[in-house]
Every structure is written in C-alpha cells, then in structure tokens.
Amino acid sequence: MKQVEVTLNVNGKDTTLTIPPRMTLVDCLRDELRLTGTHVGCEHGICGACSVFLDDEPIRSCLMFAVQAAGHRITTVEGLLNEDGSLSDLQDSFWECHAMQCGYCTPGMLVASESLLAENPDPSEDDIREAISGNLCRCTGYQQIVEAVQMTAKRRREGAANG
Amino acid sequence: MVDAPANLPNYRYVSRKRRTKEDRRFVSGRGKFVADVEVPGMKHVAILPSPHARANIISIDTSAALALPGVHYVLTGDELGEATSSLFHGLDLPNVIWHPLAVGMTRYAGEWVAAVVADSRYIAEDAAELIEVEYESLPAAVDSEKMIDEDQPLVHPAHGTNVLFRKTWEWGPVADDFASMPNTVSYRARWGRSSTVPIETFGVVAKWDDVNEIMDVWASIQMPQYQDQIAAALRIPMNQVRVHNDVDVGGSYGVKRGIKHTVLVTYLTKKLGFPVRFIEDRLDNMSGGDAHGPDRIFDITMAFDDEGVIKSMKIRALDDVGAYPGRAPLQLGKPMTALCGPYRINSIEYEAISVTSNKTGQVPVRGFGQSPTNFAIETGLERVAKHLGLDRIEVRARNLVRKDEFPWKIPPGSIYDSGDFHAVLDGIIKTSNWDDLVARRDALRAKGRLAGVGIATCLEPGGGNNIFEFLFNPKLEITTFVESVLMKVEPTGAITAVMCTTTSGQGHETLVSTIAGEELERDPDTIRVLHGDSLEALPTRSPVASRMAIVLGTATSKAARDIKSKMITIAAHDLGVEKDQIEYADGEFTVRGNPASKLTWAEICHIAHKQFHRMPPGHELGLQAYAVQQVPGAGGLPDENNEVPLYPCFSFQAHVPLVEIDPDTGKVKVHDYFIGHDCGTAINPDIVRGMIIGGVAHGIGAALYEKFEYDADGQLLAGTFVDYLLPSAHEIPPVVDSEHCTPSPLTSLGQKGSGEGGYLGAPAAIASAVNDALAPFDIEINELPIRARDIEAALYEKTR
Numbered sequence: 016m017k018q019v020e021v022t023l024n025v026n027g028k029d030t031t032l033t034i035p036p037r038m039t040l041v042d043c044l045r046d047e048l049r050l051t052g053t054h055v056g057c058e059h060g061i062c063g064a065c066s067v068f069l070d071d072e073p074i075r076s077c078l079m080f081a082v083q084a085a086g087h088r089i090t091t092v093e094g095l096l097n098e099d100g101s102l103s104d105l106q107d108s109f110w111e112c113h114a115m116q117c118g119y120c121t122p123g124m125l126v127a128s129e130s131l132l133a134e135n136p137d138p139s140e141d142d143i144r145e146a147i148s149g150n151l152c153r154c155t156g157y158q159q160i161v162e163a164v165q166m167t168a169k170r171r172r173e174g175a176a177n178g
Numbered sequence: 179m180v181d182a183p184a185n186l187p188n189y190r191y192v193s194r195k196r197r198t199k200e201d202r203r204f205v206s207g208r209g210k211f212v213a214d215v216e217v218p219g220m221k222h223v224a225i226l227p228s229p230h231a232r233a234n235i236i237s238i239d240t241s242a243a244l245a246l247p248g249v250h251y252v253l254t255g256d257e258l259g260e261a262t263s264s265l266f267h268g269l270d271l272p273n274v275i276w277h278p279l280a281v282g283m284t285r286y287a288g289e290w291v292a293a294v295v296a297d298s299r300y301i302a303e304d305a306a307e308l309i310e311v312e313y314e315s316l317p318a319a320v321d322s323e324k325m326i327d328e329d330q331p332l333v334h335p336a337h338g339t340n341v342l343f344r345k346t347w348e349w350g351p352v353a354d355d356f357a358s359m360p361n362t363v364s365y366r367a368r369w370g371r372s373s374t375v376p377i378e379t380f381g382v383v384a385k386w387d388d389v390n391e392i393m394d395v396w397a398s399i400q401m402p403q404y405q406d407q408i409a410a411a412l413r414i415p416m417n418q419v420r421v422h423n424d425v426d427v428g429g430s431y432g433v434k435r436g437i438k439h440t441v442l443v444t445y446l447t448k449k450l451g452f453p454v455r456f457i458e459d460r461l462d463n464m465s466g467g468d469a470h471g472p473d474r475i476f477d478i479t480m481a482f483d484d485e486g487v488i489k490s491m492k493i494r495a496l497d498d499v500g501a502y503p504g505r506a507p508l509q510l511g512k513p514m515t516a517l518c519g520p521y522r523i524n525s526i527e528y529e530a531i532s533v534t535s536n537k538t539g540q541v542p543v544r545g546f547g548q549s550p551t552n553f554a555i556e557t558g559l560e561r562v563a564k565h566l567g568l569d570r571i572e573v574r575a576r577n578l579v580r581k582d583e584f585p586w587k588i589p590p591g592s593i594y595d596s597g598d599f600h601a602v603l604d605g606i607i608k609t610s611n612w613d614d615l616v617a618r619r620d621a622l623r624a625k626g627r628l629a630g631v632g633i634a635t636c637l638e639p640g641g642g643n644n645i646f647e648f649l650f651n652p653k654l655e656i657t658t659f660v661e662s663v664l665m666k667v668e669p670t671g672a673i674t675a676v677m678c679t680t681t682s683g684q685g686h687e688t689l690v691s692t693i694a695g696e697e698l699e700r701d702p703d704t705i706r707v708l709h710g711d712s713l714e715a716l717p718t719r720s721p722v723a724s725r726m727a728i729v730l731g732t733a734t735s736k737a738a739r740d741i742k743s744k745m746i747t748i749a750a751h752d753l754g755v756e757k758d759q760i761e762y763a764d765g766e767f768t769v770r771g772n773p774a775s776k777l778t779w780a781e782i783c784h785i786a787h788k789q790f791h792r793m794p795p796g797h798e799l800g801l802q803a804y805a806v807q808q809v810p811g812a813g814g815l816p817d818e819n820n821e822v823p824l825y826p827c828f829s830f831q832a833h834v835p836l837v838e839i840d841p842d843t844g845k846v847k848v849h850d851y852f853i854g855h856d857c858g859t860a861i862n863p864d865i866v867r868g869m870i871i872g873g874v875a876h877g878i879g880a881a882l883y884e885k886f887e888y889d890a891d892g893q894l895l896a897g898t899f900v901d902y903l904l905p906s907a908h909e910i911p912p913v914v915d916s917e918h919c920t921p922s923p924l925t926s927l928g929q930k931g932s933g934e935g936g937y938l939g940a941p942a943a944i945a946s947a948v949n950d951a952l953a954p955f956d957i958e959i960n961e962l963p964i965r966a967r968d969i970e971a972a973l974y975e976k977t978r
C-alpha cells in the first residue's frame with residue numbers, strides 16, 4: 016500500500032510520520048500518535064466526538080485526511096491542559112459541574128466550548144446551545160455542559176476584571 | 179436549578195455536592211475506552227454485511243479478498259457455526275440458532291456474512307468488498323401484526339412459526355372488576371423501533387495466550403453473564419476467559435451487549451494466534467450490531483368508575499424482536515414489575531407476544547421494556563380523563579398509591595417499597611407554575627400557534643431480579659441477582675475497594691467511594707475504587723436494571739460496616755474493654771466515658787497488619803471484607819397465582835413539559851421541561867441530576883425523532899446520524915429538576931435507582947403535551963415517535 020511522509024504539528028510538537036495518504040486525521044492522531052483523547056462516534060461528520068482545532072478553527076478530524084493537516088497547527092484535548100499539566104479552567108469547570116457521564120463526547124465538547132469562549136467571552140445560554148449543537152451527547156441532556164461553559168465564562172471574566 | 183430535598187439526613191458525604199472520581203480523567207482525555215486499548219501485534223476486523231433482508235447463501239468466494247496484501251484471514255459462517263455453540267436466548271428456543279456470521283441464510287439486511295482480518299481496518303474494508311457472495315433473495319417478513327395469523331415467510335424455518343412467545347396472565351378478578359365498572363376505554367399505543375444509540379459504538383479486543391491458556395477480552399460491554407456466554411460459545415472453561423472490567427464504556431444505557439462480536443473476535447484470535455480487534459463503524463452499529471430496542475404495539479382496555487378511578491385493565495403487548503431474540507423477549511417480562519404504574523389498580527390481564535422478523539435484533543434498552551409500558555399506561559390515563567371530561571392531573575391524583583399505603587402490593591406481586599407520589603406531583607405542579615404554563619399555552623394558541631402542556635407520572639423500578647424470566651422460560655429458575663464488593667484497608671490506613679463489573683457513565687467509583695467514606699468517616703477522595711477483572715471479581719450481574727446504588731451501594735455499606743466492626747474488635751482488645759464500650763468517630767476509636775483511652779485509625783491498621791501480639795486471639799490478620807449482596811426482598815419463586823415480588827425499589831417521577839408546534843411543518847419545540855423526582859437518598863446529587871436530565875433528553879428523542887424505519891422489503895432506512903436523529907442541544911430545553919427524598923426501607927442508606935431516570939417518563943409526557951396541542955383539531959397520535967411529518971400529515975388530513 017502506498018505510503019507518504021508527512022509532518023504534523025500537534026499540540027505544539029512536530030512529528031514526521033509515514034502513513035497511507037487516505038488515513039483520516041482522527042485515525043492518525045489516535046493510532047499513529049497515540050493521542051487517544053480524540054474520539055470517533057460516526058465517521059460521517061455529525062457527532063462531533065472527533066473535534067480538534069486546526070489552527071484556531073474547530074474541525075471534524077474524521078472528515079479530513081491527515082496529509083491535509085500538514086502546515087497547520089493541530090490542538091487536541093491533550094493540548095488543552097495547562098502547560099504544567101493541570102486542568103484548564105474549562106476542563107476544571109466541566110469536572111465541577113459534572114458536565115459528562117461516560118465522558119466519550121467530552122473532548123469534542125471541550126473543543127466546541129473553547130472555540131465559543133475564544134470568540135464570545137460572555138455567551139448567553141442560547142449562544143452556548145448553538146455552539147455545542149454540532150456535538151452529540153447521549154448521556155447528559157446537555158444542561159450540565161451548558162452550566163460548565165457558563166461557569167468558565169464567568170471565571171474568565173472575573174479573572175480578567177481582577178487583573 | 180435543583181431544589182435539594184428538605185428532609186436531607188445529616189450525611190457528611192452522601193447527598194452532598196461533591197466532584198466525581200471519574201470526570202477528571204475524561205476532561206483530561208485520559209479515559210481508557212476500548213478503541214484506546216493497544217495490544218501489541220493486534221490485527222483488525224471488517225465485516226461484510228448482507229444486502230438482503232432474507233436470502234439463501236448459495237456460495238461465498240473469498241479468494242480475491244485473501245489475495246490482497248495485508249489480509250490474514252477471511253472467516254465465514256460455515257466455519258464459525260461449526261466451531262462455536264449457538265448464542266444464548268432468554269426463551270427456550272432450541273430451533274432458533276444464532277451465530278455471529280450467517281449460516282446458510284441471512285435473516286436481515288445488514289446481518290454479517292463474512293469477516294476479514296487484516297493489518298489495518300482500511301485494508302480489511304477493502305478486502306471485504308472483494309468477497310463475492312451469491313445470494314438467492316427471498317421475500318421478507320417485516321410486519322409484526324401479520325406474524326400471528328397470516329402466512330408469512332419464516333425467519334427461522336426450523337422453529338415453524340414467527341411467534342416466539344405468547345402467553346396470557348391474569349392477576350386478580352379481572353372479569354368481576356370489569357363487570358362492576360360503568361366505563362371502559364380501549365385504545366392502541368405504539369412504540370417505534372428506536373434504541374439508546376451511544377456515541378461510542380461497540381468494540382472488542384481479544385488476545386488468546388495458548389501457553390497460559392487464557393483469553394483476555396477488553397470490550398465496551400455492559401451485560402450480565404458476559405464471560406459465561408463467551409466461555410459457553412467457545413466451549414472453554416470460564417476460568418480461561420478474563421474480561422477486563424476497567425475499560426471505560428462510552429455510553430450504553432443497556433445496549434452494549436456485543437456477545438456476537440466477542441465470540442467472533444475471540445474465535446479469530448484463538449484460531450490465528452495473534453490479538454484481534456473489531457470496532458464497529460456507525461453503519462455496522464445501526465444496521466448489524468443487533469442493538470435495536472423494543473418495537474411494540476399495545477392494545478389496552480381500562481375499566482373505571484365515574485370518578486376516574488381505574489379498577490382493572492387488560493393489556494396486550496406485541497413486540498417485534500427482529501431476527502435473533504437473545505434476551506430481548508424478556509423485555510416484555512420486566513414491566514410486570516410495575517405493570518399498573520404508580521396506580522392502585524386491582525386486577526390486570528396481560529398478554530405478551532414476542533415475534534421474530536427480518537430486522538436487526540433487539541437488545542435490552544434502558545428500563546428493559548418499562549418506558550414503552552409507561553407510555554402505554556399514561557396514554558390510558560389521558561383517555562380516562564378525556565372520557566369523563568376530568569382534569570388530567572386530578573385523574574392521576576385519584577389513582578396514585580397514597581403515602582400511608584406502603585408497602586403496596588400490586589396484582590403481579592411486586593411490592594412498592596415507599597414513596598410520596600402526591601407530594602412529588604403537587605410539588606411539580608407548583609414548581610412548574612402549571613396555571614402559568616397553561617396561560618402561556620393559551621397565549622400561543624391565541625397567536626395562531628399550536629401549543630400543549632403535558633403530564634406524566636411514572637415509576638422507575640430498580641434493583642433487578644431475574645425471576646420474571648422464569649415466567650417466560652421455566653428453565654431459567656434463577657432467584658439471585660447479586661452484586662459484590664471487596665474492600666481492604668492497607669497497613670498505612672488507605673482504603674481500596676474492588677467492584678466487579680464495568681461502568682458506562684454511571685459513576686460507580688464515586689458511588690462506592692462516597693458510601694465507603696460515609697460509613698467509615700474517611701474522605702472519599704482518598705479511597706481508591708478498582709474494577710476487578712472477571713477472574714478476580716466476586717459475583718456480579720453487571721450495572722443493569724437501575725440497580726447499582728441499591729445493590730452495589732448496599733454491598734459497599736455492608737463491607738465497610740464489617741471492616742469497622744473488625745477495627746472496633748481490635749481496639750476493644752487492645753484497650754482492654756468490651757466491644758460495646760468503643761465509640762468510633764472521625765478516625766478515632768475511643769473508650770466511652772474515657773476520652774484519653776483511644777486508638778487512631780492508623781494505629782489499628784498497623785496492629786492489624788503488623789502486630790500479631792496485639793491482635794485479639796483467633797482474629798483474622800489484615801483488614802478486609804467482602805459483601806455479596808442479593809437483591810433485597812428477592813429470592814422466591816412465583817406462587818400458584820404467578821405472583822412474585824420482582825424489582826425491590828421504586829423511584830417516582832412526575833413530568834411537565836410545554837411544547838409548541840409549527841402549524842405549517844409540524845415541527846415540535848419543547849419550550850420548558852419540569853420534572854419532580856424521588857429516588858430516595860441520592861448518593862451524589864450531580865450524578866442523579868445528570869441521569870434524570872439525560873434520560874429526559876433520551877426520552878424526547880424516542881418521542882419525537884428516533885426510529886429505525888424499515889421499508890416493506892426489510893431494508894433499513896436509518897443507518898446514519900443523518901436519518902436516525904439524536905437530539906442536540908437545540909432540541910433539548912433547560913430541564914428543571916425538583917428532587918424529593920423518600921428513603922427506601924430496603925437499602926443501606928435509603929437509596930433507590932435513578933439510571934433509567936427521565937427516560938421512563940419523558941416519552942409519555944411529550945406525547946401528552948403534543949396531544950394537548952393537537953386537541954383543538956381533534957387529533958390524537960398515540961404512536962411514537964411523533965415526527966414533524968406525522969403531525970403535518972394529520973393536520974393536513976383534518977384541515978384540507
């Protein structure tokens with residue numbers, strides 16, 4: 016089977032891999048780089064479990080070939096942690112609000128929520144529901160996720176106000 | 179948004195807001211799901227499904243697939259059917275043979291015909307396309323109502339009929355009760371084929387070690403007797419099967435029962451000598467995963483007086499379990515546990531009919547048949563109110579069991595343990611501002627919109643109990659439904675507890691650590707909870723049946739109390755007093771009335787592990803205990819009237835949604851959702867709340883969107899998330915959850931079940947609201963899901 020060489024920048028680190036050109040980005044992240052925090056739910060672009068950042072945009076890594084991601088910065092859930100390995104404020108709020116049950120959709124939800132908060136530091140409940148509506152969660156009914164995003168936004172605003 | 183129960187006992191950790199033990203790894207991306215398990219050298223499986231609903235397999239040519247570089251093996255049904263035993267059915271069906279790959283005949287579109295093993299999933303899928311199968315396509319049997327009396331193609335010709343089970347029970351004086359009542363209503367309620375559809379599909383990795391003769395299995399599983407069934411199918415002893423229960427399961431709600439996947443993969447690793455993994459893709463899951471839910475038609479008659487008090491009912495339930503029944507037909511049995519809902523009904527006739535069809539197989543779904551049954555009963559309550567022109571809430575209030583009547587025995591024999599149904603109902607009417615909701619409904623109507631307010635009052639039986647299965651199959655004379663825990667305290671005082679099964683989002687590590695911490699007055703955050711593998715673990719029936727708080731929770735209390743008692747014995751001996759002179763609080767064992775005479779937790783741990791000379795003579799060294807917990811109140815066989823107590827604990831819910839319907843498109847918008855809920859003592863309120871709201875969301879899906887639709891030829895029309903619609907954050911409204919607490923007298927801390935939660939009442943409540951909205955048009959739809967197109971068509975019919 017034909018293989019190609021590709022260099023990917025994932026969570027700030029460059030890695031050169033030899034992979035089949037048809038390998039999806041999510042399979043590459045999970046199986047080649049062993050970053051298994053990103054999940055697979057449908058492989059047809061609906062569930063959002065595979066969401067990662069491509070540069071600053073959340074994308075569905077099941078719909079993209081790994082080779083297409085060369086030259087971009089990819090950030091996965093593992094890359095959302097603070098530099099010292101501690102939980103980010105968003106991750107911590109998800110924990111505090113119990114914004115999950117099985118945890119399978121959680122990495123994708125974190126990516127969708129982080130993307131919203133980057134654009135809108137003070138989102139309404141509707142804004143949050145809109146932002147996560149492309150990510151399916153079968154466990155929670157979404158409410159505790161909405162609350163976790165609200166908590167993070169509040170913490171960030173208060174943090175900014177306090178200087 | 180949560181009203182805390184007013185009468186909260188003074189617990190230190192239980193019922194308190196506390197972070198869960200599990201969530202930290204999930205937000206870090208460090209969960210260990212089955213697809214994250216990497217076994218060196220493992221190869222990958224892809225499936226070739228049947229395109230036909232029913233066909234004879236004439237020939238299979240695997241040569242082109244085998245010739246593809248990277249392909250190791252192609253397995254077909256003939257080989258696998260020879261080498262393994264038929265998979266387990268709940269009913270006694272000796273002529274219904276079930277193998278992971280079709281043998282001779284395919285029985286539904288999507289059934290697995292062959293499996294390829296290759297270096298990668300990509301290559302395996304390529305190879306599957308190269309397999310050439312010659313089929314003789316045959317007419318399919320798809321309409322469940324025709325299975326009983328009409329000539330239909332036979333799904334399992336050797337069985338001779340498509341009816342798998344048909345039996346009628348009568349509990350109490352049904353004929354007399356009907357004769358004594360002035361009113362009856364008869365109606366049909368239909369529950370569409372949907373399921374729980376977790377975001378993670380099923381997956382399994384297996385590795386056979388021929389030197390040590392052990393089969394290691396990692397799977398996304400939630401299933402009783404999984405290891406038993408693997409061993410039986412492979413014809414190996416159970417102690418050669420080791421299921422790793424520490425795999426995080428990405429949602430299940432009942433359906434993660436991949437026994438056929440597992441038998442396929444375990445057979446392959448044993449045959450080929452290297453580890454093998456199969457992870458379903460979404461289409462595999464939806465069309466061939468045998469993970470559909472009930473598909474049920476109820477015909478019901480209720481007999482009642484002029485006040486709307488229901489005395490008796492006759493229920494006929496016809497369920498289509500698809501091509502391979504497994505345990506699915508027993509989902510007609512579990513609802514016997516709460517067959518009259520929360521209502522004081524005196525007698526019941528119940529006819530249960532299970533039929534097979536050329537559709538994907540059915541598995542247990544959240545509530546094990548209870549949600550469809552609750553929907554069917556609630557439809558009747560709506561009918562009774564309508565018939566008499568009474569208020570819907572009032573009719574429910576008149577029929578609910580009253581709080582001074584517990585324990586309350588229902589006709590099939592279950593004993594409702596405790597509750598205050600009226601308080602929960604009244605509470606939610608107040609919390610929801612019912613009159614205000616009605617005013618908002620009317621205001622919407624005045625603007626030309628369709629709007630409705632719904633109500634449903636439902637039970638969630640919890641705890642599990644096999645014995646209804648005996649009523650369906652006397653060979654299943656099983657009267658236990660255990661759960662176990664092993665607990666130990668290390669020499670330095672740290673506590674570790676080992677539970678014996680998997681977790682799929684229920685937070686069992688939090689459950690066990692919270693209860694152990696409460697009992698032992700130790701910080702739950704310091705308590706480690708492990709999932710023992712199936713060889714190390716004590717007896718389990720897995721986390722089904724809303725039972726873990728009840729059974730695992732009570733086992734945890736018992737083990738912890740046992741350890742505490744052992745520590746008190748050591749303290750008493752060392753301090754030279756009788757056991758009853760020792761008081762334990764906050765990690766200190768003190769002689770009553772003599773505060774200076776005491777030992778600390780750490781000192782006792784040290785003695786128990788290191789100081790034989792200070793131990794009471796004959797006392798076991800170390801500090802360990804285990805508990806194997808039977809379902810409270812269970813254990814007997816049915817009496818001569820077929821009455822038997824089934825599940826032990828009964829949680830109660832009252833649901834109130836407000837919906838609006840777009841008159842042009844039929845699209846339903848759920849604006850508000852209120853739920854009053856009583857599951858006794860909530861161990862972790864955030865977990866309970868999540869289950870309740872998540873269950874409501876799941877129920878809204880079943881009520882409005884989700885259906886595995888088939889065409890007349892047996893082709894599945896909903897095999898992706900584009901045509902099988904899971905509700906998103908747009909479709910699910912904010913849910914206001916109002917908690918009550920009526921402790922169960924049967925469990926260690928008064929806890930009951932909550933995992934099936936809102937799902938058991940939301941479909942009924944949404945149907946009630948939609949039908950309230952449609953009432954001005956004299957339209958009533960009692961078939962779920964009620965999709966936009968169904969409403970649009972009904973409106974068009976009325977208004978054209």
Ligand code: FES
Nearest residue numbers: 056057058063077
């Ligand atoms: S797996 Fe990519 S959207 Fe579902």
Ligand code: FES
Nearest residue numbers: 116120152153154
């Ligand atoms: S937490 Fe299970 S799917 Fe969202």
